[in-house]
Amino acid sequence: MELKDYDMHSKSLDPSMQAEKGEVLDHKAAQRNDDELGLIDPYDEQFPDDEEGEVETQQLTVRAVLVGCILGGVIAASNVYLGLKTGWSFGASFFGSILGYAILKPLSKALPKHLGGGHFGPKENVCCQSAATAAGSLGLLFASGFPAAYQLGIMKKSPKEDFARLITFTACCAYYGMFFAIPLRKIYILRQKLVFPSPTATAHTIRSLHVGAGAELEAKKKTKALTLSFAIAVVWRTISYYAPGILWDWHWGWTLYRLGWTNMIYAENLGFILEFTPAFLAAGALSGINASYSFFGGTVLAWGIIAPALVTTGKAFGKASEKKYPEFVNYMSMSLEDPINKPSPRYWLLWYGLPVICILLMLFGAFAELGANYKTLWDMISGVPALLTRRGRNSKVAQQDRIWDPAPAHESVPLWMWTGGLALSIIFTCVVLALQYGVPVGVSILGILFAFILSIVGAEATGRTDITPITKIGNTCQVIVGSAIRNSHYPIPRQQLISLSGAMVAQGAAEQSSSMLGDLKTAHLMRASPRVQFYAQLIGSLVAIFMSAGMYVLFSTAYPCINDLDAQDSCSFSLPDVGSYRAIAQAVTSPTLPVPPSSGYTAIGLGIFAILLVIVKHSFVPPSHHGYVPNPVAMGLAFVLNISTYSFAMLFGSTLAWLWLRRNPGSYGIYCYAIAAGMIAGEGIGGIVGAILEIAKVSGKYYGTSAGCPGVPGGDYCG
Numbered sequence: 174m175e176l177k178d179y180d181m182h183s184k185s186l187d188p189s190m191q192a193e194k195g196e197v198l199d200h201k202a203a204q205r206n207d208d209e210l211g212l213i214d215p216y217d218e219q220f221p222d223d224e225e226g227e228v229e230t231q232q233l234t235v236r237a238v239l240v241g242c243i244l245g246g247v248i249a250a251s252n253v254y255l256g257l258k259t260g261w262s263f264g265a266s267f268f269g270s271i272l273g274y275a276i277l278k279p280l281s282k283a284l285p286k287h288l289g290g291g292h293f294g295p296k297e298n299v300c301c302q303s304a305a306t307a308a309g310s311l312g313l314l315f316a317s318g319f320p321a322a323y324q325l326g327i328m329k330k331s332p333k334e335d336f337a338r339l340i341t342f343t344a345c346c347a348y349y350g351m352f353f354a355i356p357l358r359k360i361y362i363l364r365q366k367l368v369f370p371s372p373t374a375t376a377h378t379i380r381s382l383h384v385g386a387g388a389e390l391e392a393k394k395k396t397k398a399l400t401l402s403f404a405i406a407v408v409w410r411t412i413s414y415y416a417p418g419i420l421w422d423w424h425w426g427w428t429l430y431r432l433g434w435t436n437m438i439y440a441e442n443l444g445f446i447l448e449f450t451p452a453f454l455a456a457g458a459l460s461g462i463n464a465s466y467s468f469f470g471g472t473v474l475a476w477g478i479i480a481p482a483l484v485t486t487g488k489a490f491g492k493a494s495e496k497k498y499p500e501f502v503n504y505m506s507m508s509l510e511d512p513i514n515k516p517s518p519r520y521w522l523l524w525y526g527l528p529v530i531c532i533l534l535m536l537f538g539a540f541a542e543l544g545a546n547y548k549t550l551w552d553m554i555s556g557v558p559a560l561l562t563r564r565g566r567n568s569k570v571a572q573q574d575r576i577w578d579p580a581p582a583h584e585s586v587p588l589w590m591w592t593g594g595l596a597l598s599i600i601f602t603c604v605v606l607a608l609q610y611g612v613p614v615g616v617s618i619l620g621i622l623f624a625f626i627l628s629i630v631g632a633e634a635t636g637r638t639d640i641t642p643i644t645k646i647g648n649t650c651q652v653i654v655g656s657a658i659r660n661s662h663y664p665i666p667r668q669q670l671i672s673l674s675g676a677m678v679a680q681g682a683a684e685q686s687s688s689m690l691g692d693l694k695t696a697h698l699m700r701a702s703p704r705v706q707f708y709a710q711l712i713g714s715l716v717a718i719f720m721s722a723g724m725y726v727l728f729s730t731a732y733p734c735i736n737d738l739d740a741q742d743s744c745s746f747s748l749p750d751v752g753s754y755r756a757i758a759q760a761v762t763s764p765t766l767p768v769p770p771s772s773g774y775t776a777i778g779l780g781i782f783a784i785l786l787v788i789v790k791h792s793f794v795p796p797s798h799h800g801y802v803p804n805p806v807a808m809g810l811a812f813v814l815n816i817s818t819y820s821f822a823m824l825f826g827s828t829l830a831w832l833w834l835r836r837n838p839g840s841y842g843i844y845c846y847a848i849a850a851g852m853i854a855g856e857g858i859g860g861i862v863g864a865i866l867e868i869a870k871v872s873g874k875y876y877g878t879s880a881g882c883p884g885v886p887g888g889d890y891c892g
Contacts, residue, residue, distance in 0.1 A: 218366060219579060219700050220376070223384045229294040233705040236289045240276050241301040241709065242716045244269045245308025249717050251857020252309060253724040255452055256316025257735060258860070259819050260644060260749040260810070262684075263456070266375040266691070267850035268399070269305025274298055274382045275396040295383040296701040302375060303692040303706040307351075307713025308720070310688050311343055311681060313643055315725035317750035318677040323729075323736035324755055327666040327673075331736070332726045338609050339722040342674075345602040346681020347714040349621065350628055351707075352595040353682075354689035355586045357632055358703065362694050363578060367636030371459075372691035376698035378846060391843060398844045399851040406451040406855025411862045413449070414873035417891050418881020422818065423447040424891075427883040430500070438500045441883055442491065443476045443518075448818035452856035455849035456819075457826025465820075465827035467804035471811030472820040479775075480504065480518040488771055489518040494884070501883065505815045506741075512767045521772045522812045523756055584702035591707075602678065610674050611667055619657060620675035623650045624682040631683035632690050641687045644750050647680030648757055655761030669758040676754060685714070724861070731864035743889070749813045783809075 248265035256262050277293045284290030319339065322328045329335045361367045382392040413421035425447060426440030457465040483489035484504070491502035506517040578585065599621055606612035612620075627646040635641045654675030658668055692706045729735050734744035738755075741748070760767055783805035790802040811820055834841045866872035874890050882891035 218698065220380055220698055222700060223295075226294065226384065227292050229292065229296045232296045232300050232702050233708055234297055234300070236277060236280070237273070237297050237301040238304045238709055238712050240273050241269050241304025242308045242713050244272055244301075245305035245310075245713055246716050246720045247858060248305065248309030248854055249312055249720040250724045250861050251854050252312030253315050253721055253728060254857045254860035254864075255853075256313045256750070257320075257728060257746045257748060259453070259747060259814065260313075260316065261453075261456065261819075262310075262313050262316075262643075263452075263853045264371060264688070264691070265305040265309030266302050266371060266695070267378065267846050268854050269302040269309075270298060270375055270379050271382070271392075271395050271399050271847055271850065273301035273305065274379075274392055275400070277301065278392070295379050295699055296705075298379045298383065299376075299692075299696050299699050299701040300705050300709050302379070302695070303709040304713040306688050306692055307685075307710040308716035310684055310714070311347060311717040311721045312724070313684065313750065314343060314346060314677055314681055315339075315721055316748070317644060317647065317680065317754050318673045319725065320729075320735050320748060320751040321754035321758060322670060322673050324738040324741075324751065325666070325669055325758060327670045332722075332729045336722065336726060339725070340718060341605045341609060342677070343681075343718045343722055345598070345605050346678060347685060347718055348594065348711070349598040349602060349624065349678070350682030350685030350687075351689045351710055351714065352591045352598060353625055353628070354632070354686040354693070355591040355703075355707065357629070357686070357690060358693045358697075359578070361632055361636050361690060362697050365636075367633075367694075369636050369691055369694040372694040373698065374846060376695045379695070379699060394843055395847040399847040402451075402848040402851030403855040403858075404851075406852045407859045407862065409449075409451065410856050410859025411866075414863045414866065415877035416880065417873065417877070418879060421449055422881075422891065423449075424881060424883050427501075428881075435500065438498075439481065442500075442502045442504055443480055444505070444816040444818075445476065446816060446818050447821055450818065450822050450856060451852035453819045453822035454826035454829075455852035457823030457828075458830035458845060458849045460823065460827060461800075462827050462831055463800045463802075464804055464807045465823040467807035468811055469820040469824040470803060471808030472814075472817045474808065475522050475812045476518075476817060479522065483518050483521055488516075488769070489521045490515050491517060498884075513765075513769050516769050516772070519752075519815045520756075521769055523752060523772075579697070579700070580703050584704050586704050586707045606674055606678075610670060612671050612674050616654060616658060616671060616675070617678075620650060620654050620678050621682075623653050623675075624679035627679050628683040628686040631687045635687040635691065636694075641683060643680050643684050644753065646683045647676040648753055650679035651676030651754065651757050652761060655757070659761060665762050668762045672758050672761055673754060676757075727861070727868075728864050731867035745891075747814060747816055749810075749815070753813055 245265045248263065248268055252262040274293075277298075281290055281293035319328075319332070323332070332339060362369075378395075382388060382395070385391075409420075418424060423446065424441055426437045426442075426445060429437035430441065480489070484491065489504070491504040492506060493499050494501045494503045504517055505519045512520055599618075602621060603614050603617045606617045607614055627650055631641045631643065631646055651672050655668065655672035658671055661668065663671070689707075689710055692710060693703055695701075696703055696706045732744070732746060734740035735746055735748065735751075737744075756767075786802065786805055790799060794802055811817075814820075830841070830845060833845065863872060867874065877890060879890045882889060
């Protein structure tokens with residue numbers, strides 16, 4: 174769309190165009206000029222205040238933070254389970270905003286003020302969901318780097334023995350990214366106005382709960398839908414442990430093979446299984462057609478075309494699983510006995526899921542955006558010495574180069590707060606890594622520097638696509654740190670631990686900075702206080718530190734195969750991120766790169782194709798047709814995951830959601846996000862119930878049936 178430029182002394186009066194140039198400072202003056210010209214101000218994307226609603230005098234309350242932390246803790250526990258299963262994690266924004274409303278709204282009416290009663294409005298609801306978002310984070314640390322370290326034998330025998338070290342390391346990752354997300358708000362939210370799809374949808378959800386004649390009725394409908402879907406998902410996941418081959422996974426290839434269709438065994442061997450997973454049906458509904466279909470397309474390409482071709486041409490190999498059924502072959506081994514000459518298809522395909530090329534592409538794009546906004550960035554950097562010399566108000570940047578900030582000064586996060594917090598977190602990280610993980614301070618600073626750089630990539634990707642490439646960011650930093658110490662005198666195990674530590678610092682920083690920016694976007698749209706979201710995230714992250722580490726200990730106790738490399742072939746957890754972290758840790762410390770040449774060349778070729786695809790998309794395809802261009806990040810994920818169940822589920826879920834939206838957009842708007850949030854959280858909690866049953870030795874492994882599972886009749890339980 175072309176904007177008409179009203180030129181007066183070479184300066185636009187259109188606030189949206191001024192924002193692009195960095196000229197907007199006095200927004201009220203710009204609005205007055207717009208009024209004189211009869212223009213609508215397109216820069217102001219914030220929702221209008223509810224004139225009929227009660228004024229909120231308190232946005233940060235004990236009740237909002239407490240309830241948000243409890244709800245976020247549920248999601249944190251769920252994310253550890255889902256991360257170990259699939260390498261995915263989910264935010265707590267929808268869950269926290271809707272259930273937060275369902276809990277606090279009735280209490281605000283029923284209780285006296287001194288016991289937590291009083292008006293509960295939309296801005297306090299934003300605070301509740303911010304606490305939930307922070308409390309639900311950091312789970313992927315325990316579904317990637319830490320299990321990889323245990324599989325390599327470079328930690329103690331079990332997470333129980335390392336619990337204190339797990340806590341301190343998680344604390345390092347919890348705050349660093351959060352602090353440096355604050356200055357990025359001006360660039361990504363106020364100037365570029367990136368969409369941040371989920372935070373924007375959360376803002377719309379919160380507003381619909383509080384504003385309008387039918388808001389209370391709609392809120393009840395959403396709450397009922399979320400609660401019901403959550404309960405069904407918990408019960409379904411728990412019951413399915415006792416008959417996994419019937420209620421959870423359908424091994425249709427194995428069944429047809431046993432019925433005489435002998436060629437169908439290849440479907441089972443290559444992981445083409447149907448799974449009734451509520452979380453990934455919901456993930457498909459939330460992610461949409463493009464991401465879900467790209468994910469499924471990657472599955473077909475990796476496991477339906479490339480993997481069979483590798484086996485046929487002798488580039489990859491499998492191992493017979495059953496003597497009675499020699500056609501039943503395991504192609505998923507991650508053994509490194511001879512990875513160059515005799516890799517499994519899973520190991521061979523792993524390297525396209527990791528290529529640094531994809532990260533470099535996003536890196537160039539993100540820094541191009543930062544370069545275009547150098548004036549704002551310089552204003553923030555130059556403000557630090559000005560603050561230290563008590564001249565914080567005197568900026569060297571011209572007034573017309575600043576970005577107008579709608580948040581009043583008392584609601585903004587002051588410079589001293591985020592810079593001081595950033596400095597303290599850097600010092601704390603260096604001390605913990607040096608004393609507990611043997612990481613030299615210089616290497617820690619290198620890792621922290623690249624954590625910052627790569628987190629900008631994560632923020633850019635999240636704001637534009639709603640996908641934060643957390644694992645790819647961690648893998649990239651792992652390669653950088655590992656390469657920096659490759660020729661050092663440190664023994665191999667210590668080098669591997671140092672590279673994994675650098676990866677996890679970058680991963681945690683990227684996750685927290687993207688989470689913080691998402692909450693700031695929701696707060697911006699709702700005209701809520703950025704400082705309140707900052708405080709809520711600080712408190713919520715404390716919950717995430719202990720909940721995520723605790724859940725990892727729980728699952729490791731219930732399922733020892735998570736940390737045992739020799740038990741990977743029969744483990745009920747796919748551990749896709751663990752495999753990539755472990756492979757890179759071994760690659761950067763190996764005298765020769767343990768990558769089959771054909772795999773490396775193919776990964777480079779596909780990486781170049783991904784770059785060209787993105788260039789064509791942004792250069793030649795109209796924005797209205799971008800949804801038809803495959804997403805290379807989603808396709809790459811299929812190369813890392815060794816099973817098709819999740820892409821099938823997302824394909825089905827996104828298709829159902831698309832049909833629902835077309836047939837009945839009204840009910841879709843009310844129920845879709847609520848049902849999806851309940852299904853995701855419910856499956857995770859059901860997984861926790863399963864882990865507790867496993868520890869108590871009353872799970873399906875002991876009292877369930879193996880009917881429908883592949884193998885000899887009455888053979889291995891497949892739950």
